[in-house]
Amino acid sequence: MAEPWRANGPGRVLTGADIARDYEERADACVIGSGAGGAVMAARLAEMGARVVLLEEGGLYTRNDFDMQEATAYPRLYQEKGQRATADLSITVLQGRCVGGGTTVNWTTSFRTPERVLEHWRAAHGVEGLDPATLAPHFDAVEQRLNIREWPLAQVNGNNRVLWDGCGKLGWQRALTRRNVDACANLGYCGLGCPIDAKRSMDVTYVPDAVKKGAHLYANTRAVRIELHRKRANLVRAEVLDPATDRPKGHSVLVKPKVVVLCGSAVNSPALLLRSGLDFNGRVGKRTFLHPVVASIGVYPQRIDGFYGAPQSVTSHQFIERGPGKIGFFMETAPVHPMLAASAAGGFGAAHQEVMARLGHVSALIGLTVDGFLPGDEGGTVSLRKDGRVRLDYRLRPEHWEALREANKALARVQLAAGAESVHSLHEDPVELRREADLPKLDAAPWRPVRVGLFTAHQMGGCAMGKDPDKSVVSARLKHHHVDNLFVADASIFPSSLGVNPQETVFGIAHWAAGHIGRNLR
Template sequence: MNDFIPDPIRQGIARGWRIVDAARIEADQTLEADVVIVGSGAGGGVTAEILALAGLKVVIVEEGALRSSNDFKMREADAYPSLYQESAARQTLDKGIKILQGRTVGGSTTVNWTSSFRTPPSTLDYWRTRFGLDGFDAEAMAPWFETMEARLHIGDWQAAPNENNALLKRGADKLGIPSGLIRRNVNGCWNLGYCGMGCPTNAKQSMLVTTIPSALDHGALLVTRARAERFAIKGEDVEELLCTGLQADGVAPNGRLLRLRAKHFVVAGGAINSPALLLRSNAPDPHALLGKRTFLHPTLISAGIFPQRVDAYAGAPQTVYSDHFLHTAPIDGPLGYKLEAPPLHPVLLSTTMNGFGADHAAMMRQFPHIQGMLALLRDGFHEASPGGSVQLKDGAAVLDYPLNDFLWDGARRALLTMAEIQFAAGASAVRPAHESARAYTSWNEAQRAIAELPQALHMTRVASAHVMGGCTMAGDARLGVVAPNGRYRELANLSVHDGSLFPTSIGANPQLSIYGLTARLASGLAEDLTGQPAPRPGA
């Protein structure tokens, strides 16, 4: 199939893009630029394009490899080791939460499911009142969201929802629960459903096929398979970034050192990796805030078994949602949750659901008839929901995210809600992702059983694909290490441009929030560094 689809990465390389693959260099190197950007995901990609369009000499450094549509074979066995952090097996310190994050050029935008939501106004209001982020209300952010929506073809999905998503709407409608349709960042989508393995048709408007190519066409240099180890700091300035070259596997060091020097540095490695880099660098942190307040939208899973085929792997992965249970309590009250339907693929399903031996095999034989539902808990708005903290373990990043009774209360309510919706949609059985759960054949049975399930570490299956916080942006230095202009407060030539800036989780899939926020911050940075108005992304 890929032989008939133009490959913008191969075309760009043929045009003369400047790329250094650190896995292939034979000696240490020193590179210089106006700006070095660490990370090529949502924050780094947007920043790279804006700064390159402004005429600045930009270097983008990425730990993962450069892949393209010709590498995306729609196979989990290929995608997870090559495109995800820790082969899609990243976990919290206590192994209580499985975390999916991208690790490739384009970051998580290359492997996400294209769901695009603006930051909810209630979240922005909370940031203003609790973290002093004046001027970041919905009205002020709207032009930046509009800019990035136009740049990345974010719009309503025209096709009908696949059966996996239609069942969420059908069950919600029957119970009188309002739902909505999810906007997607796609252009010419083939409706395949394999977005999480890299888009083989280049329809997904990820950083891999939009902002990174634009930046490279405007003279930026891309460094791949290079691990950002630490900043060399002198006084209030970062002097250089020290990176380790990696072997072809993208994991083991190859013994080569890269020194990246610049007038300004931008950290955009994503929550977990960004605070970890600053921690390894011993960045000044007078209020001990770095790495704290890291949030996940801890996610609960429910599998509904239906008489008809669902084929949850086929078709646009996420097109229906419900925010009803985000609005049934105050934002700083008991944990609310967003409902969505995830795509299901064999490895993802089999490693997420509980069960062993014959029981697990029997469940997997029902794979074509399984509908998946997710509940994303909105963490960070209550004193009992402080999030986690990024720590270093032998220099590597790890997230400690304790699970407490406040969270378990939200988990139980979410599991009950999902089971009720699935039965209302016509499920013959519902199986919550919990070690003690089995397939329940009626809502009454499920209601009684879920009410009694012990909500505890390693019992309830919890996952996340949304990592936020750790480098909190706030109006007050006592609340955040980053100022409202994106500058790291204690270092004159360092900015942070990614989801680690969020003071809380946001209660929505975060990519558009990162796009809009970093477009604003990068435009301000471009004006500061050049003295000229910032160009519009995509110009």
């Protein structure tokens, strides 16, 4: 059933199911990707009077499609049906693939870019002009549009209460998170698409805003190549996918733009540049960062019901800076929906069954390591396989493993302080802890690839911004160093990770960049 924003206004919305022929569009701006960067960019440019074509590889889904079933959501809404991983299979990559991108499936946590990160980008990478004062009005604007507010303590669920109470008993820093929701019913299924449109994700905010201002949205339409004439992008080639099979239908969409803005994500944006032959200095795909995540499972005598309630509403940055030579980490929570929990939990047979049987008594805490700040930490690399598919390599250094181990120990301490009967790691052979005296067991555990479950829901870098065109892909104003009318405006531009959830940083930077990109179209 068509949503109101699809039926009204001068814009147009076509999905793979609607397209039965080739299309050719002339546009002021072709925006590739409809997530945190692309949606804000498209809406801002359309509001400024630009003719915008918005291309999205994933499908268009509405609240009527969000049935709160993991078996439905992962194949529909996630990259590679929720099975994307690093090349060595050591890190599971959770990444959105639908209209709204990651904002449709993330857990709503919203942070402004930390000032220390902006200062690091300036000092280490020559990124001038992105300071707190410059970004503040843009953060103000998106926070108002998306109703970003602190979640009240009274509505914190049992899973997040563990982090709040445990940190409190240990005397560690803790805070309530801000969330982009309005009239939230505290259902807890944010990662599967919001069935009541309470989440202020891009599919219900900035994408409709863009269409109402005249933008043309093509869903199930994968950009396969950006072509140049001299030093300008003059054509974007896209193929139409069948929503039922996700295979090409044989139809194409060709866009002839004045400007191209690439917002496909920190994995897919570098991949498109590589497919297009636009890696002039060998830096595309380099410096890819993941906030590698370790999780800890706590089992309690009382019910936690971590599958209900806002997935993330408490955070702790107690260990964000751990001193010279150390990688910091921050602590949050993850929901314990059955499929997600079953795939993450270690062990086999009876041991695995026992954990799942007590799912209502389980809490899941996560430690997110802050990569990209130590000298020599180049993160991972996005490249293309021989068949054209994306490959993501990420080698964990000894400093990463040390941080992951210490994060796991900190999470266990929080859970034990909050009253856990037992705490379990996600090792192939899970480590069980029942008291703080057991923590050395984690030191003896195997901290090696595929011997412990690791995850990422935050992909950053790969098209890093910087002053030096020989060491970065785009300038501080997000323009490609070697293509005059090509910009990148998503998390791929970050020259390091953030140490916070990235969506609001992308919102704010895209909102800022749309100003000078739009002025160039007049």
